[in-house]
Amino acid sequence: MHAFDVLGDPVRRRILELLAGGELSSGEVAAVIRAEFGISQPAVSQHLKVLRDNGFATVRADGTRRLYVVNPAPLREIDAWLDHFRGFWEQRLDALATELARGKRSRRTTMPSEPPERDEHP
Template sequence: MSAVHAFDVLGDPVRRRILELLVDGEQTSGAISAVIQEEFGISQPAASQHLRVLRENGFATVRPEGTRRLYAVDPTPLREVDAWLAHFRAFWSQPLDALATELARGKRERRKGSQGS
């Protein structure tokens, strides 16, 4: 899967939210659907369709356990997205590093000021 195609899949806020729900580990399709229905106001079949898109495009795995279906994140396409984003990381890494330096400087100055009081 190309990174550009991955963004097509991840461009949908419902699918991004599903992946967020799966970050901490496997979840049943019912549990995922309940959260998605509540947060987005969509039907259970619509939530299932989003799960299917994630599964068919490699972002999620599913395994049966009795009558339940357990979904989990498959990190492979996310690694591809991360590799593609690496080309652009310099646009925000340097400014973030500079911000971290300024924040640390500010904390040092506040500590010095409170010690001198």
């Protein structure tokens, strides 16, 4: 399965977000995912299996518990691939920041420093 196929699923992306906070048991992951997505524990287990089989998560046994954690290697590969495109949005973000700065300067020069006096007659 291609990395973007794995990450294309919102449940798997959410699981990775949870695991990014540190090691979690499969039960802890399942509880959050069931509450947020309304899917069964076996379905959550299948998503964990996809993440594990494709290298995005690793698991270790702790007695009867299975503890999952993010494996950063495939994420670094995706980041490297995205580097080819990063310049596109960085240019646009730079242009947006310039436009925002121009807008602020324009508002400062057109706005009066004190509010206009009110006519007190009704």
